Amino acid sequence: MSTTQNCALVVGVTGMAGLSIAQALRNPTAQGGPWLIYGAARRPKPTWFPSSAVDHYITFDAVNFDDTYTTLSPLSSQITHVFWAAIYVGQTEEDNIKINSIMLSNVLKVLTAHTRPIKLRHITLQTGTSQYIGPIHFTSPSDAAQHEPPFHEDMGRLPYPNFYHVLEDVVKSYGSDLTYSIHRPSIIISALTRSVYNFLLTLAVYAEICKYQNAPFKYPGNRYTWEHFCDMSDARVLGEQHVWGATNEKAKNEVFNCTNGDVFSWKKMRGFLCEEFGVEFVPLDEGGGLFDLVEEMKDKENVWDRIVEEKGLVKLKMEEITCFAAVQTVLRFNFQLVSSMNKSKEFGFLGYVDSFKSVRFWIGKLRDMKIIL
Template identity: 30%
Template sequence: MQKKTALVIGATGVSGRALIEHLDRQPDWNVIGVSRKPPYFQTKARFVHADLMDPQSCKDNLGGLSDVTHVFYCAYLDNKVIAETRAPNAKMFANVLPVIEAAAPNLQHVCLLQGTKYYGQYLGPFKTPAKETDPRIDVPHFYYDQQDLAEQASTGKGWSWSAARPHVICGFALGNPLNIITTIATYATLLKEMGQPFTFPGKPGAFTSVYQATDAGLLARAMVWMSTNPDCANQAFNITNGDFFRYQNLWPVFARFFGLEASGVETVDMPTRMAGADVLWDKIVAREGLQQHPLAQLVNWNFANYAFSNDWDVMSDTTKCRRYGFLEFLDSEEMFLDLFRDLQRKKIVP
């Protein structure tokens, strides 16, 4: 059995962690993780640390990885202003790709992690369901920069590229507060402690619009599939759970799970609403014997504002991945509840 070597860049985030946990279970894979911090979970992967914004750091720390066959690029540098995420994220990938290409003579594939921002989902109502063949929007984005670089660099070479386009990736990563699962769970926990009903904090239209999600484990399996299936070379695939939901239907389910009274919409500014909640959270952690993680490691209230503000339908067409052979799907309601239970097992929330 010839082993493949995965280089997972952004290895401690939600997507990177799920990829590593999936590949750890595969006998024909070796795994190297790249992150700014050491892993906080059990893994067989070897970790290296590099500053992706620094070309010299990339050369020094990644330039010797000659055994890499597959790259999974999951790194992301956030900014409150979405337009300002373009330059640094394009630069990081441009720093990494030539180093790995020069170091790894047996490189076979580079898989990019994108999302529905590719279709302009973050700007307002867009064509739904979004298809991979839809034209790019006029607003520049680092997804386009990264894909263009991968296309150009792979032309005439022995390696190919692919791109996964999920929406609202659901899983757990410590220190990654841009996470809908920990956002909902900590919000519910704090409201319960305050003795208040479980209100939906976003816009009324976001409560009723059609939405979708992508389980991090399903996404990991899809990214490995598209990276190792020759038919998927040089293509993009929408990857979601395969179903749709409205928060107005899920919110009462979440309320019952956390033992709260379900309520309707109460549009609030979450940073203002949750000002001072850190002290209350520390009290809950001490009383319930939870892992001692500061609230800021679990939730970003500005992200919560964004996550619950989409008052238009978000729908991706996933017939292409099924046509090419990826047939997995999940019930999103069950996924949310399973991930909430996982947070309880990990003693992240009570």
């Protein structure tokens, strides 16, 4: 390998963002390329993972320092860039802070421990819009203090424990030895089976169950999100921004929102999803209270198993590929989930995609992968 070649370590490569980062690096026109790409995950390579996305697929448990050291220390003289898309989600934010900070700290300690000068030059760190809205999974959105949308990168930290803050502090603690770029997506849209928060696949599974049972495809949100604006982040745009952030001098030590660049209402998106999934559009009706998707799906695991078996879909357990509680939480916000892309554009990143075209594209991918019909 040429000593001047950029070498990437994508941590969390089997997630929606991680795979898209690897694919963006693999693009023949990728800035800083051609890249040597190591894709890292905790578990062995899944059958659906496109081997062409990385040069080497490696596994280690980043919580375990010895395992991390054994795997990464031989690579410390090669890796120039870390792309951090890993995430641990625990029962409390304190758990999240502890485990996520250990993971990141272990990786950076190993890669900077022995090589002088340090080969590692830059880390892209993925966080998200919880930076602006607080701990939505542990505090009622109506009770939480939050910033007023549209969200801007210079908004200060909210007075809650947040593992994003700790990750930023870990990266910044390296000072001039390591530059960084921080990337804050909104609702990430992609087509993978392995992800903690897979919004589109969750809605797709719910739609398939509705079709199978001839049941209405109800909206589990409130009137506010039904009528007001929201945004999302196509994983392809997110991957491109990570690579851009890693290779542009102007982007060093900066924070950037990353969305598709447009907004939509869930009323309109709901109608679009009904057409794409082939289910009847059911207008929002709050007369009997909000529809509880989490409760509705509690006993549907066997229904999904029958669908998978009868339709010849990939054998995936519903609990492993859905996040009903997270979807319901987001759809019951009482504020507009909208982030400004002005800073990103001003600094030179112009990636964008139409959100409706994005959703159609990824639904098509889910069908190609035989995850849905």
